[in-house]
Amino acid sequence: MKTYTSVGMNGIQWTARNQLDDSDFADDLAHLSHTHEQMQIKAVSVAAVSASMGLNIQKPKTKVLKYNTENSSLITLDGETLEDVESFTYLESTIDVQGGSDADVKMRIDKARATFLQLKNIWNSKQLSTNIKVNLQYQRQ
Known part of the structure; x- marks a missing residue:
């Protein structure tokens, strides 16, 4: 899935020289972005690359967690709004909007x-x- 992130710097600053774009494990993928626009671009790019390989994004299972933002705009994919959540579990760890x-x-x-x-x-x-x-x-x- 590096194909969709290979253009531009769309992740979060991880170290002085490195950006973290996503965290993936098996069939789970967590995108990281500083802006709503970057996240929207990632969602569309991943869907396009996945579709070209015969894979589909399960939109009802796809969640959006916004941390430290006032932006209330929704992320959409193929005209469907992805669900905003306050917390979710990823690799058996709970991640929430508090960030701790x-x-x-x-x-x-x-x-x-x-x-x-x-x-x-x-x-x-x-x-x-x-x-x-x-x-x-x-x-x-």
Whole structure:
């Protein structure tokens, strides 16, 4: 997918010499841009390159998260408006409009709490030794 970003500097400044245009993993792609116009161009370019390879963008699954902007303009693709969201999960990390890690840390703590509570009956059991309980905990990881 580097074809669509090879023209111009449309990413975010990552280091003094490098721009980060996107983050891709398997069939997921996260675009990064400083402006609405750059993001719109990326969306259209990716759709065009994908279509030329026989691939389609799943518009209902495609989300837009705007960080630190007053721009309320919508991103469109083939005449359809892409959904604006306050947060989404990418590679099992929560990303939100606040830009920090608070939402992700909270989500991970909640998952750990839920997993721990699933073992409540085991932890409270008087029939199992502490060693067995600890071994069961490590096997669940």
